Amino acid sequence: MQTVKMVVTGPFSSGKTEFIQTVSEIDVVATERKISSEAERIKETTTVAMDFGRITVDDNLVLYLFGTPGQKRFDFMWEILSEGMLGFIVMVDSTRPETFREARSILETFRAYAPTPYVVAANKQDMDDAWSVDDMRIALRLDPKIKLLPCVALEKEEVKKVLLELLYSILAEMEAGTF
Amino acid sequence: MALKGNLRDFSINQLLNLINLAQKTGTLIVEGPNDSAWVSFRDGKLAYSKMGAEDDALVAVLHRANKLTRAQYNTIKTRATHMSDKELGLLLINANYISQEDILSSLRTEFVGILHRIFTWVEGLFNFEDESPPPDGKITLQIGLENIIMDGSRRLREWEQLQDEIPSLDIALSFTDRPGADLRNVNLSVEEWRVVSYINPKNTLRQIANTTKMNDLEIRKIVYGLLQAGLVEMVRPVGVVVPQKPVLPTANTEEQKSLVNRLITRIRSL
Numbered sequence: 001m002q003t004v005k006m007v008v009t010g011p012f013s014s015g016k017t018e019f020i021q022t023v024s025e026i027d028v029v030a031t032e033r034k035i036s037s038e039a040e041r042i043k044e045t046t047t048v049a050m051d052f053g054r055i056t057v058d059d060n061l062v063l064y065l066f067g068t069p070g071q072k073r074f075d076f077m078w079e080i081l082s083e084g085m086l087g088f089i090v091m092v093d094s095t096r097p098e099t100f101r102e103a104r105s106i107l108e109t110f111r112a113y114a115p116t117p118y119v120v121a122a123n124k125q126d127m128d129d130a131w132s133v134d135d136m137r138i139a140l141r142l143d144p145k146i147k148l149l150p151c152v153a154l155e156k157e158e159v160k161k162v163l164l165e166l167l168y169s170i171l172a173e174m175e176a177g178t179f
Numbered sequence: 180m181a182l183k184g185n186l187r188d189f190s191i192n193q194l195l196n197l198i199n200l201a202q203k204t205g206t207l208i209v210e211g212p213n214d215s216a217w218v219s220f221r222d223g224k225l226a227y228s229k230m231g232a233e234d235d236a237l238v239a240v241l242h243r244a245n246k247l248t249r250a251q252y253n254t255i256k257t258r259a260t261h262m263s264d265k266e267l268g269l270l271l272i273n274a275n276y277i278s279q280e281d282i283l284s285s286l287r288t289e290f291v292g293i294l295h296r297i298f299t300w301v302e303g304l305f306n307f308e309d310e311s312p313p314p315d316g317k318i319t320l321q322i323g324l325e326n327i328i329m330d331g332s333r334r335l336r337e338w339e340q341l342q343d344e345i346p347s348l349d350i351a352l353s354f355t356d357r358p359g360a361d362l363r364n365v366n367l368s369v370e371e372w373r374v375v376s377y378i379n380p381k382n383t384l385r386q387i388a389n390t391t392k393m394n395d396l397e398i399r400k401i402v403y404g405l406l407q408a409g410l411v412e413m414v415r416p417v418g419v420v421v422p423q424k425p426v427l428p429t430a431n432t433e434e435q436k437s438l439v440n441r442l443i444t445r446i447r448s449l
Contacts, residue, residue, distance in 0.1 A: 004428070004442070058441065111415075141409060156449065171439045175436070
């Protein structure tokens with residue numbers, strides 16, 4: 001059996017667990033704990049080790065999706081999770097501009113771990129107070145070459161689109177011989 | 180009674196607050212990650228400070244403050260070897276070399292500058308010795324701590340923000356090829372130009388900081404500005420071994436493409 005791996009990362013509460021849950025064929029193996037810090041208590045639980053989802057491609061190939069913990073004190077897990085990844089997705093909560101700087105920092109960190117293709121998903125685009133993708137590109141200082149995709153992590157079609165765009169980028173790099 | 184601890188548990192800001200509110204007299208010795216500082220207080224006011232092995236002689240302080248030329252500094256340094264700072268200060272004032280105000284303002288800048296530097300230390304040990312005086316012969320001042328604490332807190336917040344933005348100095352910079360990003364159209368300070376002249380994927384920020392004699396805060400501030408302006412981007416330094424490569428079940432390029440195409444087909448069908 002061949003296996004490949006993609007990593008879903010991003011700041012705390014950006015929607016990584018939901019993203020994986022939406023497309024995983026198994027119940028996501030989530031390692032969530034109740035949040036202890038008041039400052040981060042905008043949801044009840046957070047991922048402390050990793051989320052783990054699976055998509056079986058065929059009899060010989062399985063895609064694993066790993067979600068990283070978003071809280072900074074668990075960032076020692078990031079390097080472990082990024083090992084051998086085919087590519088990564090940076091989730092950003094479009095309604096929380098205060099997390100954009102951290103998202104940028106996480107992106108840079110993962111780029112340093114592995115020179116693999118990546119895309120940025122602007123999550124929660126269905127919310128009234130979501131920033132537009134164009135404004136987010138400026139705020140996140142993303143190069144025009146980097147794909148910044150509108151997304152609602154609870155919508156399967158939108159999650160599929162993000163995954164496909166990442167795979168297209170991987171394929172393009174393979175075609176160009178830069179992968 | 181000695182007040183000892185770790186900066187992780189009790190920050191410089193908290194220490195200065197304590198010294199200020201309790202109007203303490205004594206000397207605080209801080210062993211930071213790369214240096215140590217000695218700071219004396221009298222009745223809760225800053226009296227004297229010294230950073231590690233830096234020359235704290237009055238003549239050196241005046242030279243750093245551009246109150247003395249290099250030639251004057253060398254001459255005084257050679258001839259006044261056995262003089263205390265107080266004696267030297269009086270001599271310089273009486274000889275009309277320098278005014279009393281110049282001496283006091285130079286010392287104030289030096290002492291406060293040292294406190295500003297240690298504000299960003301978050302790791303290290305401190306030891307406050309009650310009633311321990313500054314070294315003999317040193318000119319001491321009486322500088323209120325309130326403004327220093329407020330200014331230091333602002334610097335600390337700025338430092339934390341810069342650290343989030345630029346978590347490591349072991350990365351390099353390259354110029355962006357974004358349309359419209361042209362350095363010739365940007366007004367840069369002398370310090371910024373010094374950094375810009377070394378921007379190259381071969382040079383880490385740490386190397387640039389060492390070469391341009393900037394501390395961590397100074398180099399981060401300049402790089403942050405260049406990043407915000409979209410003129411540069413962070414890259415992995417050339418020559419650094421890439422830590423990890425993607426792991427694919429096959430090394431054959433055509434098979435790899437086929438594998439990705441199978442993934443694409445599967446995702447589409449979800």
